Amino acid sequence: MPGTERTRALSVRLLGPFVVTVDGAPLPLSSRLRTLLAVLALDVGHAVSTERIAAAVWGTDRPADTRKAIQVLVTRLRTATGADAVRTTPGGYALDVPPEAVDLHRFETVLARSNSAQEPTEQYRLLRDALGHWRGLPFEAVDSDLLIADDRPRLLETALQAVERAADVALSGPGPAATDTSTNTSTNAPDLDELAADLRELVGLHPLREGLWVRLMAVLDRAGRRADALAAYQDLYRTLRDELGIQPGEEAQAVHRGLLAADPAQPTPPRMLPPPDAAFRGRAEPLAALDALLDDAPGIAVVDGPGGIGKTTTVLQWAHRAADRFPDGTLFVNLRGYFPTNTPLAPEVAVRTFLDALGIPAGRIPDDADAQAALYRSVLADRRVLVVLDNARDVE
Numbered sequence: 001m002p003g004t005e006r007t008r009a010l011s012v013r014l015l016g017p018f019v020v021t022v023d024g025a026p027l028p029l030s031s032r033l034r035t036l037l038a039v040l041a042l043d044v045g046h047a048v049s050t051e052r053i054a055a056a057v058w059g060t061d062r063p064a065d066t067r068k069a070i071q072v073l074v075t076r077l078r079t080a081t082g083a084d085a086v087r088t089t090p091g092g093y094a095l096d097v098p099p100e101a102v103d104l105h106r107f108e109t110v111l112a113r114s115n116s117a118q119e120p121t122e123q124y125r126l127l128r129d130a131l132g133h134w135r136g137l138p139f140e141a142v143d144s145d146l147l148i149a150d151d152r153p154r155l156l157e158t159a160l161q162a163v164e165r166a167a168d169v170a171l172s173g174p175g176p177a178a179t180d181t182s183t184n185t186s187t188n189a190p191d192l193d194e195l196a197a198d199l200r201e202l203v204g205l206h207p208l209r210e211g212l213w214v215r216l217m218a219v220l221d222r223a224g225r226r227a228d229a230l231a232a233y234q235d236l237y238r239t240l241r242d243e244l245g246i247q248p249g250e251e252a253q254a255v256h257r258g259l260l261a262a263d264p265a266q267p268t269p270p271r272m273l274p275p276p277d278a279a280f281r282g283r284a285e286p287l288a289a290l291d292a293l294l295d296d297a298p299g300i301a302v303v304d305g306p307g308g309i310g311k312t313t314t315v316l317q318w319a320h321r322a323a324d325r326f327p328d329g330t331l332f333v334n335l336r337g338y339f340p341t342n343t344p345l346a347p348e349v350a351v352r353t354f355l356d357a358l359g360i361p362a363g364r365i366p367d368d369a370d371a372q373a374a375l376y377r378s379v380l381a382d383r384r385v386l387v388v389l390d391n392a393r394d395v396e
Contacts, residue, residue, distance in 0.1 A: 008082035012041040012095075013103045015155070016135025018142045022081060029080060032057055035144045036073050040086065040095035042151060044102045047089035056146045104155070107133040111162055120169050124190050127166040131198075134159055160209065163202060167215035170195055171222060192223035203232075207239045210252050217255050221262075227364065229259055234366050237374050247374060256378045260360075269329030270357040273388065276320045277313050290318045294325055307338060312390050319388055328383035331357060337393025344393055351376050354387075 013019040018034055020027045029037065039056040040048055054066045063069040074093055078086050087096040099105040107130050114126035138155045139147045170190035199216040206212060213236040220229035233248070233256045240246050248256070286303065293301055303311045323330055331354050335345045348369040355365050355372065358379050366372055 008085075009101070010081050010085050010097050011101045012037060012044075012097075013135070014038060014041055015103050015107060015133055015138050015159075017140040020081070027080060029077075031143050032073060033077050033080065034142050035147070036070075036077055037081070037095070038139060038142045038144065038147060040093060041102045042104065042147070044095050044097065044099050044105055047092045047094045049092040052146075053092065056144045059145050103133045104138075107131075107159075111158075114162075114165075120173055124166055124169045124173075127162055127169065131159065131162055131166065160202070160206065160212070163198065164211050164215055166190075167195060167199065167219055171215070171218055192219050196220050196223060196225070196228075203235075208243060210236065210240075210249055213248075214252050214255055217252070217259065221259055226259055226262070230256070230364055233259070233378075234371055234375070237371055238366075238368065241370060253378060253381065257381050260379055261382075269327065269385075270359075271323075271330055272332040272357055273319050273323070273330050274316060274332065276317050280313060280317045286314055287318050287321075290315075291322070294322065315388060315390075319386060323386065326384050326386040328385045329358070330386045330388070332388045332390065334390045335392050337391045347396075348372060350389070355379070 008022050009024070011019075011021045011024075018038060020029060020034075020037060035057045036053065039053055042048075050067060050070055053070055054062055057070075057073070058066070070093075074086055074088075085095065085097055087094045095102075100109070110126055110130035110133075114123050114130060117123040117126055138152045142148075170192060173190065196216060196219045199212055199219060203209070203212045203216055213232060217229040217232050220226070220232060233252065236248050236252060240248055247253075290301055293299060303315055305311055319330060319332075333345065333350045333353055335350065337344050351369070351372050352365065355376055356362075358376075360375065360379065364375075366375065
């Protein structure tokens with residue numbers, strides 16, 4: 001009818017750069033109006049108290065008459081967006097638009113549908129659709145300490161959990177996306193390269209979240225990119241060492257061990273022991289003491305004594321006799337700790353020697369000594385290997 005005012009369609013995007021459109025056209029707003037609309041859109045359709053609005057807009061530096069200041073802001077927002085967009089409620093205000101007009105609501109709705117989906121392919125599709133609403137950090141271009149400090153971490157955690165769940169669903173399936181040759185159409189299997197790219201971006205934003213790294217490694221491996229998966233572990237190792245002074249947790253280490261164990265380039269177990277002395281006799285007591293260690297958990301035995309009394313000869317005799325108890329190999333290195341004419345062998349050189357003997361390709365061995373040691377421990381984990389360090393000068 002003539003004179004009837006048409007309701008204007010308002011849309012708000014919170015999950016990334018803050019964007020407001022009215023009838024599809026971008027609507028510029030002042031800083032405080034953006035914050036007011038953001039805090040209302042966060043709980044679209046529900047009342048938001050004046051106390052929360054004041055905390056979001058001004059923080060602790062509030063005007064003398066906060067209620068009046070909020071009324072002025074609401075009037076300005078109504079003028080800019082349409083009289084029906086903001087509704088007065090007892091003790092506050094509400095954004096009175098269809099919930100689907102806010103991207104956060106669309107994300108949460110699709111995410112809830114994924115939780116009830118029965119088929120993995122449908123779960124994955126819905127999770128990807130939900131995550132498609134994210135364009136960056138929530139509340140970008142919104143000047144509000146409250147929203148940034150309190151609400152942003154909560155929303156990010158929900159999104160990160162959704163990403164990790166999407167990776168888990170993808171990994172539970174048959175493998176990478178494929179093409180049905182009979183119909184020349186793609187299957188519904190997840191695109192693992194696309195998922196890996198998303199995870200790679202997220203570990204860059206959240207480098208201390210091991211769950212993302214674990215899934216990145218697993219997805220890369222499933223996509224046939226084992227070298228990239230191993231490189232990701234080294235990136236994680238360096239990040240945790242440099243930022244927190246710690247090593248990756250057990251879950252990440254377990255995935256790493258699995259990558260190493262599944263590597264088809266792994267050679268036969270190393271056998272580095274020098275030959276035993278054919279004329280060896282006696283030493284029953286120290287040999288029996290070493291035998292006793294085989295019945296206990298893996299440990300370290302130290303054979304000490306003056307130079308020239310046969311320590312190396314005794315240990316090598318026992319090592320050859322017990323070699324069949326170490327199916328994953330025997331390692332040997334002369335640390336040259338007591339050689340008067342030679343510099344003692346650096347520990348990092350010994351570790352590199354062992355990594356080479358264990359068949360780790362040179363391209364997968366990191367340059368950093370600590371990272372090499374971590375790789376060495378990972379390779380030996382869950383394996384039964386005898387390591388003989390000859391002529392060690394001290395514990396270092």
